Amino acid sequence: MAKITRETYSWRCSLARKETWHPTWSHSSGDWSVDFRVSGRRIRKKLGLADRGLRDLAIQTARELYREAWEASAKQQPAADAVTFAEAARLYIGAGGEERFLPKIVMYFGPEIQVRDVDALAVERAAGALYPDAKPETVRRQLRVPIRAVQNFALGKRRERIEDTRRVRWLSPEEAERLLASAAQPEKIGLRDPNRETLRKIVFMLGTGAGPGETMALTGEGWNAATREWWLPGTKFVYRARFVCLPERTVSLIGEIPENGPSFVAPNGQPYVMTEALLRNSDCGRFTSRIHAVRRVA
Template structure:
């Protein structure tokens, strides 16, 4: 039974060996029946917890880290929820509020605002991963067919030189339009479809940036693909002059390249000829250039959040698939060939 004490109704009792104590916030002594009803409901919840225990987020997170070995981003999330927040209390609105609060706190600490993709990657996704793990609904990561190659700086240089002299590869491209496409993809990480969809009006030459809207069919896969990408100085010099308006990158015959899902095949035959003439492996396809950019960017910049933002990935694991293992001196190799993906932010 609740008791009236110090101007409020409260209860203090043990249930299943655990102490439950609470002031009910009813500051009118005449509301005894209401106090009894509220305490009864609390006791029922308490017995439910004891008979059907639900772990706290902290407990679940510790188990998750122990069994998966993944500790990334969880320390600050555990600190936010504390020791007592239970898994069954985390519905979608509370997860979103928690993510926003964690992002705001982290932004104040670093002086840098988190982008929506960063909030999802570093707060929402880890919270849901722990919840799904403890509920047994975690999807096992399936084996994916991931390209395991990227071009070295020397191989990129060989491909560029061949694209500058395409006749040596049996490719008719006197205006070097394939060169512009190849350089743009290596420099920005854009996929073929995104590259073919870029318009001249999307360039901001004052900052050496290009906006990738990813709104046309065949130009992008997800909402995360819409983004600004940056062109290193070497890329600008190699790309050279573009059309006055409309599509920035054209076919070797000077026509806009039709967009389609899983783009790249539109230039595959000519690209293959250039690669063979440059001595590159047969496994190299236009999309290999996106893997190449991700690896170069990681080696020289080393900022995984920026990699996600610049690459247009909403999933951190996907970005890691694109970023290949590289030697410790890859950044120096890039410097030697004049590639600089670093940028003041």
């Protein structure tokens, strides 16, 4: 049996750990390649080593690529050393950050203290001065979280806010009536929808202002027939939790609402599989295509 030296053991352990930058051999391309992320940026490339026997060279090359990627990422990070907390807070608010609790914090730290100097001890002193009798959760929400948000912004770690550029389509009352009339006769426009499920969803959205994703996620537990109110739990990304009051005509056109389980199902009677993309209304393709089909005929 071959003797296992310390160097051999360390090499085998490093292979077993499979570092994120570790190269892999691709049979399809006949080359070594890497696929890793640095600061959220994906780096995926072939190493130009078309020989499976060049494993050691591939590891060395991949390790160097990984090191260079991190060095480049560090150079791209904005230097927060020379930025005052007051200036960072002002820019953070200007970029759409939450302003509510920051003026009080900025006034406490003053115009000279730099972001790098707002360390754990500085935060504790601020907590004692600004919120001496507050509960820990209040201090966290009104002091620690805003400070961390400004620090992350100064270091370039804050996610860029993406504006919603989706087209908004307004319907006149006459257009809405024609839309409902078409949805009530799916067979005439070539839709297989025997239980008028598309009509039920359109009626609910027109009557409440709810979006497609949250409509498909609704269950009967939130419905109060006595008051015609429905509790919409909201979604993580788009809609807030709220009560909506359904007009009498909306209730009449929706028809029977189950006491529990999905309230709005697909035309084939099956419940929708809820995903985050669906709740954001970014994966409602089949349903919206049906609405477009109904609208074209209307």
